[in-house]
Amino acid sequence: MTDIETPVDDISQAPVAKPGKPIAWPLGLAGVVLVIVGSFLSWSYDASILNDLSINFYPGGLQILAIIVALLSLVLLLAEKGPLVKLGSWLDVTLALRALGDGLTLYMVLVVVAISVESDGLINVNPGGYVTLVGAALIAVSAYLLPLRHLRDMSEARMPAWFEILSIAVLMAALLFVAAYALGLPDAWSFILCLVFVFTAAIGLFRSGAMTFVSHAGQRHRKVLTLAAFAAAFLFPFTQNGSDANMSIAGSVLVFSATAMGLNIVVGLAGLLDLGYIAFLGSGAYVAATLSNSAFATIGWKPPFLVVVLVGACVAAVLGLIIGSPTLRVSGDYLAIVTLGFGEIFRFSMFNLDGNNGPNLTNGPNGIPGIPDLELFGFNFGSEHTLAGIELGRFSNYYFLLLILVGGVILAFSRLNNSRIGRGWVAIREDEKAAEAMGVNVFGLKLLAFSIGAFLAGLAGTIKAHQDGAVSPDQYIFLESAFLLAAIVLGGMGTIAGVLLGATILKMLPEKLRFFSEYRLLLFGLLLVLMMRFRPEGLVASRRRQLEFHEEDEALAVAVEEEHLVIEEAK
Amino acid sequence: MTVVEDAARPQAAGETVLEATGVTMRFGGLLAVNDVNLTVREGEIVGLIGPNGAGKTTFFNCLTGLYKPTSGQVRFSGTPLPPKPRAVVRAGMARTFQNIRLFANMTALENVMVGRYCRTSAGALTSVLHGPKFRREEEATRARAQELLEFVGLGRSAEHLARNMPYGDQRRLEIARALATDPKLILLDEPTAGMNPQETRQASDLIFKIRDSGLSVVVIEHDMRFIFNLCDRVLCLVRGEALIEGTPEEVQSDPRVIEAYIGTGEDDDEVEDDVPGGEV
Ligand SMILES: Nc1ncnc2c1ncn2[C@@H]1O[C@H](COP(=O)(O)OP(=O)(O)OP(=O)(O)O)[C@@H](O)[C@H]1O
Numbered sequence: 006m007t008d009i010e011t012p013v014d015d016i017s018q019a020p021v022a023k024p025g026k027p028i029a030w031p032l033g034l035a036g037v038v039l040v041i042v043g044s045f046l047s048w049s050y051d052a053s054i055l056n057d058l059s060i061n062f063y064p065g066g067l068q069i070l071a072i073i074v075a076l077l078s079l080v081l082l083l084a085e086k087g088p089l090v091k092l093g094s095w096l097d098v099t100l101a102l103r104a105l106g107d108g109l110t111l112y113m114v115l116v117v118v119a120i121s122v123e124s125d126g127l128i129n130v131n132p133g134g135y136v137t138l139v140g141a142a143l144i145a146v147s148a149y150l151l152p153l154r155h156l157r158d159m160s161e162a163r164m165p166a167w168f169e170i171l172s173i174a175v176l177m178a179a180l181l182f183v184a185a186y187a188l189g190l191p192d193a194w195s196f197i198l199c200l201v202f203v204f205t206a207a208i209g210l211f212r213s214g215a216m217t218f219v220s221h222a223g224q225r226h227r228k229v230l231t232l233a234a235f236a237a238a239f240l241f242p243f244t245q246n247g248s249d250a251n252m253s254i255a256g257s258v259l260v261f262s263a264t265a266m267g268l269n270i271v272v273g274l275a276g277l278l279d280l281g282y283i284a285f286l287g288s289g290a291y292v293a294a295t296l297s298n299s300a301f302a303t304i305g306w307k308p309p310f311l312v313v314v315l316v317g318a319c320v321a322a323v324l325g326l327i328i329g330s331p332t333l334r335v336s337g338d339y340l341a342i343v344t345l346g347f348g349e350i351f352r353f354s355m356f357n358l359d360g361n362n363g364p365n366l367t368n369g370p371n372g373i374p375g376i377p378d379l380e381l382f383g384f385n386f387g388s389e390h391t392l393a394g395i396e397l398g399r400f401s402n403y404y405f406l407l408l409i410l411v412g413g414v415i416l417a418f419s420r421l422n423n424s425r426i427g428r429g430w431v432a433i434r435e436d437e438k439a440a441e442a443m444g445v446n447v448f449g450l451k452l453l454a455f456s457i458g459a460f461l462a463g464l465a466g467t468i469k470a471h472q473d474g475a476v477s478p479d480q481y482i483f484l485e486s487a488f489l490l491a492a493i494v495l496g497g498m499g500t501i502a503g504v505l506l507g508a509t510i511l512k513m514l515p516e517k518l519r520f521f522s523e524y525r526l527l528l529f530g531l532l533l534v535l536m537m538r539f540r541p542e543g544l545v546a547s548r549r550r551q552l553e554f555h556e557e558d559e560a561l562a563v564a565v566e567e568e569h570l571v572i573e574e575a576k
Numbered sequence: 577m578t579v580v581e582d583a584a585r586p587q588a589a590g591e592t593v594l595e596a597t598g599v600t601m602r603f604g605g606l607l608a609v610n611d612v613n614l615t616v617r618e619g620e621i622v623g624l625i626g627p628n629g630a631g632k633t634t635f636f637n638c639l640t641g642l643y644k645p646t647s648g649q650v651r652f653s654g655t656p657l658p659p660k661p662r663a664v665v666r667a668g669m670a671r672t673f674q675n676i677r678l679f680a681n682m683t684a685l686e687n688v689m690v691g692r693y694c695r696t697s698a699g700a701l702t703s704v705l706h707g708p709k710f711r712r713e714e715e716a717t718r719a720r721a722q723e724l725l726e727f728v729g730l731g732r733s734a735e736h737l738a739r740n741m742p743y744g745d746q747r748r749l750e751i752a753r754a755l756a757t758d759p760k761l762i763l764l765d766e767p768t769a770g771m772n773p774q775e776t777r778q779a780s781d782l783i784f785k786i787r788d789s790g791l792s793v794v795v796i797e798h799d800m801r802f803i804f805n806l807c808d809r810v811l812c813l814v815r816g817e818a819l820i821e822g823t824p825e826e827v828q829s830d831p832r833v834i835e836a837y838i839g840t841g842e843d844d845d846e847v848e849d850d851v852p853g854g855e856v
């Protein structure tokens with residue numbers, strides 16, 4: 006978290022606001038007014054750009070986003086000086102306002118660029134756009150004129166329980182709303198702008214300390230947080246009004262998330278680098294395909310799906326044991342190489358088991374198409390139905406099933422994490438020799454992590470096969486394993502929220518930003534390099550990892566520890 | 577040869593816990609430990625001294641299975657011990673490390689809970705199912721770990737990350753973690769290295785307390801005052817060989833011991849510079 010720079014010993018002192026430049030505050034207020042006024046005016050001459058921003062006094066979606074940022078800035082300004090000044094002793098107004106001002110300015114510059122690129126030049130930008138741009142710049146300037154202050158630590162803030170729960174619910178609702186809105190955007194420019202908005206608001210909230218408060222509230226009301234997150238995820242299909250395109254993206258995000266969570270056990274907890282993890286997803290999928298009712302299935306046995314799930318997961322787990330048992334005895338580098346090789350061996354096996362070389366199991370490069378929809382307890386996942394007036398199609402059905410899967414995987418992860426087994430894994434990750442000398446079964450635990458990870462991936466694979474309706478070897482290339490790892494590293498190793506976030510970002514962005522497709526890898530590479538440089542612990546850092554990467558930062562160490570104490574006391 | 581001294585010290589006349597005979601460890605051309613014998617009885621505190629590089633830590637590593645001795649046998653409570661750390665811990669021998677090896681990014685409590693690993697049994701499935709048996713065991717583990725933290729005087733630091741704790745506390749935490757394995761014998765490798773005099777005094781109190789709770793202790797130290805005040809019996813290693821074994825008085829007054837220390841340019845103060853590669 007960025008706001009930990011606040012020295013901890015200042016908590017006890019009453020917060021004193023040093024006067025900044027007196028002009029700053031009115032300047033900021035003027036900026037807010039300009040942004041709001043500008044957003045009500047027309048931004049673009051051409052109605053066909055960015056979802057129509059051409060009508061005066063009828064703001065389009067992107068204009069409303071600008072207004073939201075302006076309103077957030079207003080709250081901050083009023084907290085600095087005005088009726089909300091009490092809030093100002095908690096919130097880091099200056100830093101947050103800087104983030105909002107900078108972000109909004111960037112946002113407006115991008116709007117102007119988008120309009121002039123998509124139509125014929127700057128001429129098509131209407132005065133409203135410029136007014137808003139000037140307003141955004143004013144907010145940024147005023148934020149840099151405001152004084153920096155030491156504040157009370159937000160993690161100390163206590164509110165009535167209902168307020169804390171409400172803030173969690175509001176955050177979840179906002180997430181749901183933004184996700185639904187972003188997926189509904191038709192063009193890439195709007196999507197990028199929406200991303201800029203999300204990052205602006207998120208950084209603003211983090212800087213202000215509001216996120217610290219919510220995350221602590223979340224720690225105190227863990228059940229509520231979990232429920233709210235699942236409620237938001239559950240409600241998502243209802244916001245899509247039967248859009249198969251978006252629901253299919255959402256479904257693949259869930260498969261990806263479940264797989265990444267499984268890998269998170271192997272990499273994040275036990276610290277084993279697995280570069281061929283996608284093969285376990287593949288083996289689950291291939292098992293499901295060959296045991297399905299597809300005309301191309303190669304095995305005569307057609308057990309019910311619940312049996313297929315078990316078989317698929319167990320086959321994957323056994324593969325994990327076979328790969329793991331010779332390699333886990335040796336040190337980490339070998340494991341990475343062997344798993345890398347295993348991933349390729351799996352793909353080539355699926356490619357070549359086509360009857361020409363050995364038995365025909367997989368139809369070789371053609372794979373197994375035509376996998377019918379799932380039938381569970383008499384319910385066919387291919388059928389559409391309407392709930393509360395909203396049409397839920399085939400992909401929504403799978404979405405709900407996958408949501409249960411993800412929930413199960415998360416449950417398994419968090420329970421394992423807080424158990425004897427999980428402590429053993431972390432101990433091995435921390436110091437293998439010491440763990441061994443304390444009687445921890447190092448080899449057994451590594452093998453266990455490896456096979457549990459494989460089991461979970463295999464499980465996800467069986468559902469994926471039916472959701473995709475086909476399996477083929479080229480779905481399980483090394484790149485996919487690399488993406489899974491990237492999701493974990495990007496999101497935050499060993500965390501739940503982080504890995505879910507990382508998986509969502511890595512799966513959703515490429516789908517929405519199709520015009521990037523050639524540069525996709527380049528961009529992700531760049532993103533990862535930047536992350537490793539500036540935030541090596543990932544977007545959502547577990548407390549431990551945060552310390553690991555910022556060892557020199559004494560203040561942080563103390564602060565994190567104090568936080569930890571506070572949480573413990575609250576339990 | 578130990579019989580005579582034991583007779584002189586009646587408090588150390590319990591049953592034999594550890595019996596190491598002819599332990600030899602060879603690294604290529606280097607005989608780090610050469611034919612060393614050691615017997616430890618119930619409720620005894622045995623000191624292991626010797627100049628730097630004498631092979632003390634290596635001897636510990638041989639006893640605890642981190643090294644597989646070139647030859648020699650280790651018997652624990654009468655049964656031979658295979659050189660496997662897990663078997664050693666299960667049998668009831670736990671250790672600390674000369675260069676502290678805590679799980680730095682775990683809390684103090686979690687560190688000690690890891691020590692309970694070999695005395696608990698919850699598997700992966702049990703943990704995921706989270707049944708009453710699992711919760712009872714988890715609760716018991718937590719309670720025992722907390723109790724041990726209090727025993728070593730760290731009751732208030734349970735939620736501190738190990739890496740943030742003061743040096744002396746880290747040493748005590750390592751002892752608590754070792755005690756969590758329910759040992760009969762605990763091996764301490766330089767438990768007071770880097771401590772100030774007050775902490776050193778506390779450490780010897782702690783070791784007495786451990787002995788009084790029924791454990792045997794073998795302790796490596798360079799601080800002679802500490803050793804001679806603490807131990808029932810002292811074994812001095814020089815260049816991998818047992819130079820002399822006897823009561824603190826006997827060892828202290830033996831000219832060969834003094835010569836061994838002076839001869840290698842060491843005195844009896846705390847010595848912290850370690851022989852490279854000589855640690856695990
Ligand atoms: N794994 C190893 N490989 C090769 N040589 C080793 C190894 N471990 C220890 N040695 C050597 O064995 C000798 C004894 O080392 P050891 O660490 O046991 O000494 P020590 O008595 O514990 O010394 P100190 O008082 O400095 O801790 C040293 O010469 C050391 O270099």
Ligand SMILES: [Mg+2]
Nearest residue numbers: 632633634674
């Ligand atoms: Mg040593």
